[in-house]
Amino acid sequence: MSTAPAPVPMPQAGEIAAPPETYLHELARRLFRQPAAVIGVIFLALVIVPAIFAPIVAPYDPLAQGLGAPFTPPTLQHLFGTDQFGRDVLSRVIYGGRLSLSIGIIAVAIGLVGGLVLGFAAGFAGGWADEGVMRFVDFMLAFPGILLAIAVVIMLGPSLGNLMIAVGVGGIPGFARLIRGSVLAAKEEEFVHAAQALGASSLKVMARHILPNILAPIVVLITVSLADAILAGTGLSYLGLGAKPPTPEWGLMLSDGRDYMQVAWWVSTFPGIAITLAVVGINILGDAMRNAIDPRLRGRV
């Protein structure tokens, strides 16, 4: 600890970003050498691109009723058919992607931020903070998956915003545990000790020296969590605990489709395909990322 970090180039303010960048470049190269990664990106693009450009791409207003007769089967006018109010299912699937994907993304952001705070508190500070955080994580994991989200929705009341919070809170323990473990390992690295010896504040050490070095496993967990969050969010909306009619949202559309499946298979089929495409894409991409980050696992997991 007392030895000066002489051989290491003296870090200048704002100029330490170079090593992680080349590492990320290499990761990207290893990632897209795998055909699976490309397939994953294509699947994802199929749902994300139309969602982003929904006002341009969607043929009709997703809320407009009576565009065709109710339950018109797929035709050239309505590629995915129409629902019980004569609304265009294709337009609703395209707009629904905006909501269903945003719910997933915001929920993961909530889980990530919560996990970063708890994980760093536990891993960096150690001691009673570590003990407290880990017990809290155990406690949250004691509720099976969706039940935690349901409990949060009940306490906050069913609404879109609360749905995101509910799903997001469920993601906190996973992030906290992973980040704590990575921080514990990273804080014993020499470059961290060096930065501390140079007088860097704890916050700076965490943000500039530890975080970039534990980014890889976090990114993998973000993708996995995003897949799960989309499933949980659409699932809760399916149960009526999230989006409210007439909002175009995939889970809600499936719930309508379940009611009318004996007369109109298309109402439930297409939103489900959209969810599956998005989640399969994310999962394939996540697997490919894992392989790229840890070549030892290649061909194994």
Place this chain on the structure above:
Amino acid sequence: MRAYLFRRLLTLLPLVVLVTFAVFMMEHLLPIDPVKLMINNEQGGELAPVVDAKVSQQEYLTVKHELGLDKPLLVQYGVFLYNAAHGNLGVSFSTRRTVANMIEKNAPATAELAVAGLFIAIVIGITLGVVAALRPNSWVDAAAMGFAVFGLSIPAFWLGIMLLLFFAVDLGWVPVLSTPGLVGLILPAFTLGVRAAAVLARLTRSSMIEVLGLDYVRTARAKGLRGSVVVIRHALKNSLIPVVTVVGLQFGGLLSGAVIIESVFGRPGLGSMTVTAILGNDFPLVQGAVLVISLSYLVVNFLVDLTYPLLDPRIRMGA
């Protein structure tokens, strides 16, 4: 073994306390005043989320006292625990029957569904995992792992609807609403088990590949043992430890999956009961259901922990 059991119990107990306390606190964290909720319910009013019953201050305090809500929080928690331990979980707002009675009535169907789902998951998952591990990077492997990725990604409620569309609406083999008995159980159990099967298949595969490369497997093969004996007795048994852990974790997923699956198939059970209760603001019923589901999850995970010593002698010896 006894020391191991004791250690596991020591970690279980604080969790039981925390979980029961959290479920107890739900009542106090609700956006609704429980006293007004109760008065409104007694007056037979609508169970709207915003309760605005007209009561005098005196009546309000009386009801609050009757409910024990004027006592210190820890005392209330003690009373809650005492009542719960005696099977007294309150009365459902919507059915006017006791919560314990409703849970008792609905639990067997959910347990049946979860166990059947788990069975399907284990059979499909471990079979696919082993088959894939025996020929890594072959087309069999690719097909098995492709199934696994889809199994992880397909929303269970959608898969359920698609299966119903095909088998109930198109083929007419099963009714659209789930019926009691084995036939009515197959589709929901399969739908429920697919995700867990996918997780188990991936895990079994990686665990098997690792074990198949170890020295003792090579020794067993060198001794001239038949391939199937090596795979089952030597490799599979030793690769199952991580798998068993995950089976336990998956059981929680199955319990929460049942919440959605029961609604899709119109099956009675704890899950559909909970959803109905939430949508109807039947708070005592929700609280009871959350308590029972989370406690059974804790117990199942505890039981799973107890199986490790059976699989791993090192734990049995107390190492």
